[in-house]
Amino acid sequence: MSVRVEHLVRNAPGSARRLLNDVSLDVPRGAFVALVGPSGAGKTTLLRAIAGLDNFEQGALLLDGQPMGSMRDRARKIGFVFQNYALFPHMTVAKNIAFGLDVLPRSERPSRSAIAARVQELLELMQLPDAGASYPARLSGGQRQRVALARALATGPGLLLLDEPFGALDPIVRRSIRSWLKDLHERLGLTTILVTHDQDEAVEIADRIVVMQEGQIVQDAPPEDLNRNPQTPFVMEFLGESSSFSGTVRDGLMVPDEAGILPFSVPDTVPPGPITAMARPYEIQVYTGADLLAAQATVSLVAEGVRNGYRHYRAQLLERSIPFCVPDYTEGRVKYQDSVMLNISRARLFRDGVLCV
């Protein structure tokens, strides 16, 4: 099922504060989209609006090109998994999963045996073949998560909406359920929209990432694009640790304000004037060339050990220290001395809060 959101506006109840401010989003059939952003950015609000759980003041919402009909009509075409699972505690797992089928009007309801077969099929898909008779309280977080997913899938929806589905799971379960979910999405031919505040998760699982901030979409791009060309400093920071350096562009060179950082050439398209360069720790390099003047080489390095195959350092500038890292295997080949300069020529350039190309 494709989803089209056009200029959606939703105010906080009883006030003029905008929870969603002119949001437009196009999700084609079969896409896996992750909505990311800090708390309060409007991710869940947008997801709930798409599900029809909340109203909106302005804009339009089209599912498969059609405006949304009554709740009952569209309900079975949308599977929704809540952050805290929202299982029915007084029903067995099997009854929970069968709920969407049990409440169908008699004329449309499958027979009991057909429902039981469907439930069993879903339980096996969720790798919980024996859980049918248990109550949700007996299950672990990861199992409840999968039961909630099975319940959402029971009526065969074309659209799956997931609200922070991995929030309460431990890291190992999270990782395994991620790849399993991606696989499920492809196998069932679903259109999936996932809300998460974990950018790593989004990058790993989704084929498109929508970054939200203060009720607006800041950037909507595939993960590689997002990483390569973050549109704003916010997106850059949100996607991972980064350091920013202010400076001035003149004569085709970016000249940093701080001592100890090498100027670097910028494309002709960047006009002269003040600018901010932002670089990730692995993009910052150390310059130890023979032509270094002692007066310039004011940066000293503090080693911080090895993590995840990277050797981490802090570079001590005059007024602050900058984290950076190099792949562990380069150790031994590059010799770090005490008085160096930093090369940040791989940094992205931002002016007035927008990426300069």
Next chain:
Amino acid sequence: MSRYALWAVTWALIVLVLLMSPAVVVAEALKTGLQPALASLSDPDAQAAIWLTLEVTAVSVLVNTLFGILAAWVLTKYRFPGRSALLVLVELPLSISPVVSGLVWLLLFGAQGWWGSVLEQAGIHIAFAVPGIMLATIFVTLPYVVRTLVPLMEQQGRDAEEAAMLAGAGFWNILWRVTLPGARVALFSGILLTTARAMGEFGAVSVVSGHIPGMTETMPLHIESLYNGYQTVAAFSMAALLAGMAMMAVLLRSVPERLARRKEAQA
């Protein structure tokens, strides 16, 4: 050591305050043996009082259960102006003396009351009749179901219901299959509290009933009449029966919790 002292004090209080009174009532009732006690209960006026009490209780419980569910639903699922005022108002019957609320009914429906003459002409009798007793009892027992349901439903939140809605369930399916089963322990508890309270209500009923033996006397009123008429054995027999019925209701409250625990242990 201090733990045992605490136990001793607790038990002493329970025995003195809670167990003594029903024990004394039963002892007084059986002072002349079981036979006279049972005979006093089969007196026509006594029988009428027992039936009237059961009727009034059944109607009050039915009305207040339905009202309580709807009120709790509205109060917990929606935010609207005046909601907090309504939450306070629902508790009014707990804080107002039942005698006062009985007087209000008299003021409205009594022969000299606001609507008394109109109702009189229409041939409807509320004050000094069974409908008045029911109204008074319903008013006094109104808060119990609402007050036990509201905190639980508040804590449950909307998620389960929204999940049910997205699975295609309509209003009644959601209420019947999700909301009420989720709150069933609280609901049951509220219903039993209402039952116990409705059976025992004296003040409000006393004002509106007019104490007509065999007609408008419920069990508590009948006990008072008997006692004032020096029929000690009959009064205490009736009292023992009433206390027993109320205690049954309270004991029943613990049943669903125990059942749930057993089910949990089996699973």
